[in-house]
Amino acid sequence: MLLMVVSMGSVVSAYAQRESKTINDGWKFLRKDCPAAADSAFNDNDWISVHVPHTWNLEAYTEKNYYRGISWYRKCLVVPSTWTGKQIFLKLDAVSKAAVIFVNGKKIGEHIGGYTACTFNVTPYFSESSVNTLAIRVDNARQDIPPISGDFTFFGGIYRDVWLTAVPAQHFNLTNQASAGIFITTPVVSAEQGTIAIKSEIKNDALEKVTMELIYSIYRPDGAFLQKGKKKVQLKGGETRVVQQESEPILQPQLWTPETPYLYKVKMELTNPVTGEVVDYSEHYTAFRWYRFDGKEGFFLNGKPYKLRGVCRHQDQKPIGVALTDEMHRRDFLLMKEMGANFIRISHYPQDDALLEMCDKLGMLAWEEIPVIDIVPDTPGYGDHCERNLREMIRQHYNHPSIIMWGYMNEILLVTQRRYKTEEEQKPVLERTLALAERLEKALKEEDDTRLSTMAFHGSNSYNEVGLSRITDIVGWNLYSGWYGGDLTGFEHYLAEQQRDYPDHPLIVSEYGAGSDKRLHSLQPRAFDFSSEYQQIYLEHYLPVLEETPYVCGGTHWNFIDFSSALRDESMPRINNKGLVYADRTPKDVYFYYQAAWRKDIPVLHIASRDWKYRSGVQQGDVPVALPVKVYTNLPEVELFMDGKLMGKKPVENHQVVFDVPFVGKTPYLSARGNYQDTPVYDGLRVHFTSVPMNLNRHNLGGALELAVNVGSNCFFTSDESQLTWVPDQPYVKGSWGYLGGKEQNTQTEIMLTPDGPLYQTLREGLDGYRFDVPEGNYEVELLFADIYRSITSAAYLLGKGNGESSECSNSFDICINGRVVEPAFTPGRDGYFQAVKKRYVVQHTQDGLEIKLNPLQGKCFLSGIKLRKL
Ligand code: L9D
């Protein structure tokens, strides 16, 4: 057959005949089930047009209950005439979470798992002469496919590339779990010499037997040809054959590290030995590197101690969900690399090939995992699907030298322990969890004995007690002391305990992090206030511990990016805001703390106030407000200037220095200067400043007064909408302003009907009122409320939003201003709990200051914010 083709053709191409192209454009989409759509004659004219990458869940950025169900995609395809007689393969890089594929009305296959690829030979179903229809039924609701639980959105859709590949009848196998059909290892590797072993799967889709030649060629990192080897292979009709080849020793190989990502190219050619024609072709990169993890001494790369400086990465981007293009994945990689990271935890699921390619080429070690999270259900099929996804991930990404470990469970006891309280209830869950872990560990080692296994645990010793920690090579700990509970030092204490009790367990801090919201700032930051400053303090505490504790192999910060988690409330509903960069990939100030700590090769000097451009402060008399200005840097000392005037020069400690700067003027220009290798380095930015008077006497109120207070909070809050800053609360003292009695209260539940949620999430409860010692005049007073007390008896459990029923609404009070009742029996929760309510009053001819009183009638009185404006 082959000979015939050759003799018929006028020119014999020396190039391979493999052709690959994306078919990302021209799809039709319907967001509901429509079984009839499988049929080739189905009319999809009224479906919407989309191209892939695509997801149908963009509403997850605004709604908790995003659509989980079935959707359909359809597309028409004409096979190029040059593909006649070839084998044609369809590859879906990722479809979440399950796909059934129909070609011309026939079901050709299905795939389970939303984060790994699948490939099908579509040749028997395709027509070469007419239009083909492709219909794909996608389901992101299935509970038998991981993930079934987790703090992120399970976006549905065909959200990575779709490919068609055409190859001659003889080719590298494309249908081994969507892998390349070529598996490369380096069985010998040292500074002196290394070898490359190649296992190829060759397939003969013709009926006749053939003799082929398999040729490998190896090229040095600089592109120079190194060596070549050949092997003759006989294949029967329909046979798939595995061929092993090993290179001659390569002396003094250039070793791969994240800093020196030397890649050796392996070119694989399948040729016709008679004509010399290259029938199929495939190119891969590999590298010489070796590593080990030690329980006491940490991680070693190529024999040298090496700290894993990492981040975890989720793959979505607001507002486009997971439908990222390759260049967006590459952009994320470059941001991590720029920051100085040398390690990535690809969490919690396999990610785009584009990312792995960058890890190899530009240098970053990687941990990749499958999404088995929170609990192991007893759903039939679940374990099979986990194992299948694990094997797919390993085969598909096997040839990436950047990957050093595979993972398969995250915080698997978290929901287990929350849901099942007694030992008796937990027993069967623990048993199946252990059984699945053992099963996955076995599969992992069968697939790849050159890499290590790992799991990530939450901070509970039960992983040791239950025996889970014995299963994998490495243990990962997700530690949040000082965030979800405990204090910052709990972090190092936990690590020390683990080291004391399990000194031989190599350990990585697989997560740590704290949330931050650009709108919130504090001079007295605390856990869970979502101020940028608390996130900074938290990370400034954790990073030195990671760096300086030798037995800690490294850490991966949670998370690199503010990511989508539809179920989350907190200050930015639907977003987990622990990122070092915002969802739009703008770096937070704290990104530069990491860069300052990790980069030595470039000067880093960053005034950490990009996130805090709208500054405000309470001014005592004529004394300018002194506010801290932080600089992150890797330089030894820094000078700070305001509007060109030197404010001071200070030595740097822990990659930062803080100046107390008296703020004057409305738009001061801050600049910093340091020296890097005898060359001056600068940074500068303009900020806005508004002072708020402490004493509200006539002298201070000269011009306009707009005094907005974030009642019940230690934080400044700047509204995204108006840029108005609400200053932190304070107790009343004579001549000034502040609250009268009560105590602070807060909620993490989303506040409805306002873009300024955080303002309402903090409040003062049980206060008598609020007082401003203002001079005589006319004023406007605005009061902000949200009833966060679901009902008086269950105040400690915030069960979610109110339903608008007023029956159990029991918090009611009179609002009085200067002795007059302005709102009798005000019931802030009347229209629903967790809803913003704003009341504005004009107060004329005040005589003796302004006093707002809240007189309880039933339940509690409370206040979230207050604003005073002079008319
Ligand atoms: C966990 C934390 C993370 C969450 C992760 C998880 C968090 N609870 O997003 O998925 O592994 O931010 O709360 O450790």
Ligand code: CA
């Ligand atoms: Ca408040």
